[in-house]
Amino acid sequence: MTETAPAQEPDPELLQLWSKVFGFARTGETATLAAYVDAGISANLTNDKGDTLVMLAAYHGHAETVAALLERGADPGRLNDRGQSPLAGAVFKNEPDVVKVLVKAGADAEAGTPSAIETARMFDNAEMLALLQP
Known part of the structure; x- marks a missing residue:
């Protein structure tokens, strides 16, 4: 019989660091966030809802931040726990610059x-649909 060790809670200091890093993505603090990723934070770090740094930066309209994360290896299409993509989030928020960066990636x-296409159609957003077409 094998016993399984109880799951350990992450170190409170790590949780605080991760919270700070997610805040940089939300507020578009590109240089600071890039420095943390360059220092070893994963470009694909996810929060408790499965949102990546790219998802948060995209949803909040920070095209430069999204581009910096993508340059550092972030996955442009990683879905969160609700099955939503960063691209659909950018379409929902009507962020054409972010959509362009994600499509290019x-x-x-x-x-x-x-x-993203369904979201653009749902809101009858011809501009977003045009950006999403190959």
Whole structure:
């Protein structure tokens, strides 16, 4: 019989650091966030909802921050725990500059639920649909 060790809670200092890093993504503090990623924080770090740094930066309209994360290896299409993509979030928030950065990086406009294309159609947003078409 094998016993499984109880799951350990992350170090409170790490939780505080991660919270700070997610805040940089939300507020578009590109240089600071890039420095943390360059120092070893994962460009694909996710929070308790599965949102990546890219998702948070995209949703809050920070195209430069999204680009910096993508340059550092972040996945442009990683879905959160609700099946949402950063691209769909940017379409929902009507952020054309972010959409352009994500599309250029290869984000799939049909990924997620709803997809970016479905989101643009839902809001009858012709500008976003045009940006999503190959």
